[in-house]
Amino acid sequence: xxxxxxxxxxxxxxxxxxxxxxxxxxxxxxxxxxxxxxxxxxxxxxxxxxxxxxxxxxxxxxxxxxxxxxxxxxxxxxxxxxxxxxxxxxxxxxxxxxxxxxxxxxxxxxxxxxxxxxxxxxxxxxxxxxxxxxxxxxxxxxxxxxxxxxxxxxxxxxxxxxxxxxxxxxxxxxxxxxxxxxxxxxxxxxxxxxxxxxxxxxxxxxxxxxxxxxxxxxxxxxxxxxxxxxxxxxxxxxxxxxxxxxxxxxxxxxxxxxxxxxxxxxxxxxxxxxxxxxxxxxxxxxxxxxxxxxxxxxxxxxxxxxxxxxxxxxxxxxxxxxxxxxxxxxxxxxxxxxxxxxxxxxxxxxxxxxxxxxxxxxxxxxxxxxxxxxxxxxx
Amino acid sequence: xxxxxxxxxxxxxxxxxxxxxxxxxxxxxxxxxxxxxxxxxxxxxxxxxxxxxxxxxxxxxxxxxxxxxxxxxxxxxxxxxxxxxxxxxxxxxxxxxxxxxxxxxxxxxxxxxxxxxxxxxxxxxxxxxxxxxxxxxxxxxxxxxxxxxxxxxxxxxxxxxxxxxxxxxxxxxxxxxxxxxxxxxxxxxxxxxxxxxxxxxxxxxxxxxxxxxxxxxxxxxxxxxxxxxxxxxxxxxxxxxxxxxxxxxxxxxxxxxxxxxxxxxxxxxxxxxxxxxxxxxxxxxxxxxxxxxxxxxxxxxxxxxxxxxxxxxxxxxxxxxxxxxxxxxxxxxxxxxxxxxxxxxxxxxxxxxxxxxxxxxxxxxxxxxxxxxxxxxxxxxxxxxxxxxxxxxxxxxxxxxxxxxxxxxxxxxxxxxxxxxxxxxxxxxxxxxxxxxxxxx
Amino acid sequence: xxxxxxxxxxxxxxxxxxxxxxxxxxxxxxxxxxxxxxxxxxxxxxxxxxxxxxxxxxxxxxxxxxxxxxxxxxxxxxxxxxxxxxxxxxxxxxxxxxxxxxxxxxxxxxxxxxxxxxxxxxxxxxxxxxxxxxxxxxxxxxxxxxxxxxxxxxxxxxxxxxxxxxxxxx
Numbered sequence: 001x002x003x004x005x006x007x008x009x010x011x012x013x014x015x016x017x018x019x020x021x022x023x024x025x026x027x028x029x030x031x032x033x034x035x036x037x038x039x040x041x042x043x044x045x046x047x048x049x050x051x052x053x054x055x056x057x058x059x060x061x062x063x064x065x066x067x068x069x070x071x072x073x074x075x076x077x078x079x080x081x082x083x084x085x086x087x088x089x090x091x092x093x094x095x096x097x098x099x100x101x102x103x104x105x106x107x108x109x110x111x112x113x114x115x116x117x118x119x120x121x122x123x124x125x126x127x128x129x130x131x132x133x134x135x136x137x138x139x140x141x142x143x144x145x146x147x148x149x150x151x152x153x154x155x156x157x158x159x160x161x162x163x164x165x166x167x168x169x170x171x172x173x174x175x176x177x178x179x180x181x182x183x184x185x186x187x188x189x190x191x192x193x194x195x196x197x198x199x200x201x202x203x204x205x206x207x208x209x210x211x212x213x214x215x216x217x218x219x220x221x222x223x224x225x226x227x228x229x230x231x232x233x234x235x236x237x238x239x240x241x242x243x244x245x246x247x248x249x250x251x252x253x254x255x256x257x258x259x260x261x262x263x264x265x266x267x268x269x270x271x272x273x274x275x276x277x278x279x280x281x282x283x284x285x286x287x288x289x290x291x292x293x294x295x296x297x298x299x300x301x302x303x304x305x306x307x308x309x310x311x312x313x314x315x316x317x318x319x320x321x322x323x324x325x326x327x328x329x330x331x332x333x334x335x336x337x338x339x340x341x342x343x344x345x346x347x348x349x350x351x352x353x354x355x356x357x358x359x360x361x362x363x364x365x366x367x368x369x370x371x372x373x374x375x376x377x378x379x
Numbered sequence: 380x381x382x383x384x385x386x387x388x389x390x391x392x393x394x395x396x397x398x399x400x401x402x403x404x405x406x407x408x409x410x411x412x413x414x415x416x417x418x419x420x421x422x423x424x425x426x427x428x429x430x431x432x433x434x435x436x437x438x439x440x441x442x443x444x445x446x447x448x449x450x451x452x453x454x455x456x457x458x459x460x461x462x463x464x465x466x467x468x469x470x471x472x473x474x475x476x477x478x479x480x481x482x483x484x485x486x487x488x489x490x491x492x493x494x495x496x497x498x499x500x501x502x503x504x505x506x507x508x509x510x511x512x513x514x515x516x517x518x519x520x521x522x523x524x525x526x527x528x529x530x531x532x533x534x535x536x537x538x539x540x541x542x543x544x545x546x547x548x549x550x551x552x553x554x555x556x557x558x559x560x561x562x563x564x565x566x567x568x569x570x571x572x573x574x575x576x577x578x579x580x581x582x583x584x585x586x587x588x589x590x591x592x593x594x595x596x597x598x599x600x601x602x603x604x605x606x607x608x609x610x611x612x613x614x615x616x617x618x619x620x621x622x623x624x625x626x627x628x629x630x631x632x633x634x635x636x637x638x639x640x641x642x643x644x645x646x647x648x649x650x651x652x653x654x655x656x657x658x659x660x661x662x663x664x665x666x667x668x669x670x671x672x673x674x675x676x677x678x679x680x681x682x683x684x685x686x687x688x689x690x691x692x693x694x695x696x697x698x699x700x701x702x703x704x705x706x707x708x709x710x711x712x713x714x715x716x717x718x719x720x721x722x723x724x725x726x727x728x729x730x731x732x733x734x735x736x737x738x739x740x741x742x743x744x745x746x747x748x749x750x751x752x753x754x755x756x757x758x759x760x761x762x763x764x765x766x767x768x769x770x771x772x773x774x775x776x777x778x779x780x781x782x783x784x785x786x787x788x789x790x791x792x793x794x795x796x797x798x799x800x801x802x803x804x805x806x807x808x809x810x811x812x813x814x815x816x817x818x819x820x
Numbered sequence: 821x822x823x824x825x826x827x828x829x830x831x832x833x834x835x836x837x838x839x840x841x842x843x844x845x846x847x848x849x850x851x852x853x854x855x856x857x858x859x860x861x862x863x864x865x866x867x868x869x870x871x872x873x874x875x876x877x878x879x880x881x882x883x884x885x886x887x888x889x890x891x892x893x894x895x896x897x898x899x900x901x902x903x904x905x906x907x908x909x910x911x912x913x914x915x916x917x918x919x920x921x922x923x924x925x926x927x928x929x930x931x932x933x934x935x936x937x938x939x940x941x942x943x944x945x946x947x948x949x950x951x952x953x954x955x956x957x958x959x960x961x962x963x964x965x966x967x968x969x970x971x972x973x974x975x976x977x978x979x980x981x982x983x984x985x986x987x988x989x990x
Contacts, residue, residue, distance in 0.1 A: 146416040147414065148414040148415075194415070196756070196758050196759070196799075197759045197760050197801055198744050199757070275406060283408060284409070284410055288413050291412075292413060292414050292416055293415055294416045294452055295452040295541055296543060298774070299543060299544075319508075319509060319510070333543055334543050337541065338543075340509070342410075344508050345413070348483075366404070368405040369408050370407070370408070370409040372411045375411050376411075376412070376413055562967050589926060589930075590926060608957065609955075630955070632934060632958060634930055635930075650931060650934040653889070653934055653939065653941075653942075654935075654938075655934060655935075676931040676935070679925065692927065694928075722924070722925035723927060762969070766925070781922075784967075784969045785967045
């Protein structure tokens with residue numbers, strides 16, 4: 001068994017175990033994704049889960065999408081030269097090609113000369129030995145033509161691509177309310193961030209030294225993002241958890257709403273209690289699935305727009321009521337494009353009605369949505 | 380503890396007041412996560428009342444579709460999937476039919492020919508889901524031969540209207556066309572549309588030519604040629620293909636020229652006594668002045684869009700790195716600090732970024748960084764990538780990629796500055812050293 | 821193996837390689853005589869005053885390390901030979917071509933090739949060759965002599981070649 005076979009064997013073993021157990025690691029959310037997760041309390045998370053697990057058969061049934069498999073799944077960006085594994089590490093300057101043959105000349109006497117020539121046989125450069133791919137701390141996101149908050153594995157070939165993943169619904173004889181049959185849909189394959197060719201090939205780079213990170217890590221950027229709508233920062237002191245403004249705010253909101261319930265109810269119409277953060281999150285998630293910033297200019301990607309919309313009781317937006325209240329961070333033109341993308345998101349994902357509690361209609365009749373693309377800009 | 384309670388109380392009061400005041404105001408949510416995916420669009424054939432016009436209408440629509448799809452920001456919904464047909468430019472659009480196939484943008488158009496070689500094209504852009512026309516319809520007039528330019532101009536309008544980014548389709552690229560084996564490679568200057576169509580050659584291949592660079596108005600090209608046996612800089616008029624040598628010093632080599640943004644000055648490298656430094660020359664008078672005097676190599680200069688600064692490559696630190704200096708004086712500050720060697724910096728037309736070639740661990744990359752050197756981002760990786768050039772809108776970079784080994788060939792590639800949408804630019808021969816023109820008028 | 825025999829073999833190999841592509845450069849005003857050796861003793865490698873002798877026996881090129889333009893001891897031996905030959909055969913001028921391997925940008929390699937050619941020129945001048953008989957030019961990575969993409973070829977491409985031309989015309 002020669003060295004080549006050993007290395008090859010080790011490599012294969014590593015590859016196989018990665019294929020077998022890689023999924024385990026992958027299910028751990030990558031570090032920077034945690035930011036979103038920590039803002040949700042277990043209770044809210046449970047609410048979210050409950051909401052999502054309920055099959056929403058009605059959504060999107062009436063939008064038959066053309067199959068067009070070629071279009072729906074654009075080929076992965078694999079260029080002829082991407083498999084860098086095959087490229088041997090560049091030969092180093094220092095090894096003169098004729099140093100090895102010289103060894104034969106050592107056999108004749110001249111011991112003094114042997115010591116002279118021996119140093120010529122330099123130990124192999126450390127680069128040369130590194131054939132084993134770098135063990136990356138977590139599986140790298142694979143490049144996909146779509147970038148979304150959650151990574152989506154390539155869907156089954158015969159599944160229709162849709163904004164919202166939904167299970168197949170077959171007509172159920174015994175059900176009290178007959179459900180409409182619906183074809184199963186899946187979200188299009190997506191990565192959580194843009195993977196450039198340079199980043200893709202990083203895995204195979206020799207481990208000898210760390211490549212400098214090309215950009216600041218996202219959590220920092222997010223933490224710095226000012227949340228425009230909130231004033232009372234100190235509210236977070238209530239909880240020992242480190243700043244997680246958005247949902248802490250709504251948690252506090254809920255608690256206070258309960259405490260102040262009487263006084264608030266006196267000056268409002270029969271509106272039911274305010275939306276829980278779970279309900280609000282569900283709405284947020286529903287809208288963000290259709291908020292496509294992929295065709296926005298870099299300036300529009302730096303523009304936050306506040307959009308208001310009046311909702312119908314059926315949970316569908318009144319498309320004519322959608323308007324831009326304000327914008328910041330970019331010029332008029334950029335704001336217009338940013339607004340149009342936001343409007344498309346509301347209309348497209350609201351076409352079948354958002355899942356909002358009807359008994360609280362007054363609470364969500366008017367919605368003001370702030371579309372802040374800050375964290376999308378450098379994906 | 381007391382203090383904590385007070386703070387909490389104050390906070391609660393502060394919070395409660397606006398909450399009470401706003402009463403039953405709108406529900407507020409903030410959306411910070413979205414998706415990045417190509418926007419689906421439909422562009423039915425442009426309608427026409429003549430058979431010849433219909434063919435033209437089909438061709439124009441397909442070039443528009445290719446332009447938009449080629450950005451990676453859009454995805455065409457094929458005509459076969461369309462439910463309603465556009466038969467008249469002025470009849471109302473059946474939005475529901477387009478929504479049903481998830482076309483988010485719709486481009487309709489009409490084309491007519493006057494029989495005298497002129498064509499008139501009209502087009503409209505619709506936001507299907509909001510049921511609105513995006514901007515007013517427009518009309519373009521051009522020659523029959525120039526139908527591709529008309530299509531590019533329509534696509535530029537659509538791209539610009541939807542993304543907010545300036546267009547770049549109606550532009551040209553000057554490059555070095557290559558043929559023959561690596562050790563006897565024949566090179567000549569070529570010019571083509573940005574998408575590889577309409578290739579013309581500007582020189583023959585009797586001498587090596589290198590690195591052509593467009594003037595800011597796209598009417599002239601600077602390049603380096605060995606026609607005297609020594610590398611010298613020439614300026615070529617694109618329309619007449621006439622050229623003249625830049626009057627640099629005798630017994631020197633001059634190369635790596637670029638225009639200043641006003642088109643009157645050329646910055647270049649001149650080698651004398653083995654030492655390469657930066658010089659500028661007034662292209663009208665031929666008067667030159669020396670910018671750097673270091674014993675190190677100073678080359679690959681590129682002006683900032685306002686003409687006040689120059690970014691260049693120098694090995695004064697021991698390895699090639701990027702530096703920025705004021706256009707008039709020699710004080711330079713280093714901006715590249717990553718691991719590896721940096722070269723051929725090019726200032727983006729927007730002024731915010733510098734594109735460069737980076738060599739690290741035996742591979743080459745095209746990357747971008749801010750002009751202070753921060754936020755370095757590598758966009759590509761291959762055996763040999765080099766010589767980036769910016770699209771007129773500063774959103775896309777084209778560069779040379781050369782393959783490895785004895786059969787190695789050079790070709791042109793482009794990539795979005797996000798690192799997405801890496802693809803080869805079609806050329807009929809080998810190609811290198813692209814330079815992207817500004818948008819044509 | 822002695823230096824001399826190594827050098828001889830190297831030179832012979834390179835000479836053969838060079839023979840595969842006559843007129844490979846576009847020297848407008850320099851007559852490239854190195855490859856033009858015709859029949860007969862006068863032009864052959866046995867004639868010590870022939871360009872072929874200069875090319876094959878003296879050695880017309882020196883090699884450099886990566887990114888370097890300094891002349892090693894082997895290169896100096898070759899250049900001493902070149903200087904002696906040029907001092908003896910005063911009818912010839914020479915253009916020194918600097919080259920680089922393909923690792924590096926086009927512009928930087930042009931400048932690097934110029935450094936190498938200049939190092940040779942200065943050495944020859946230091947050995948008594950008149951400066952007005954020598955010109956330098958850099959081809960950067962435009963004209964590799966070996967076309968593979970590994971160090972074996974790169975080493976041969978990082979070179980400065982002294983190309984003879986007749987007369988003091990240029």
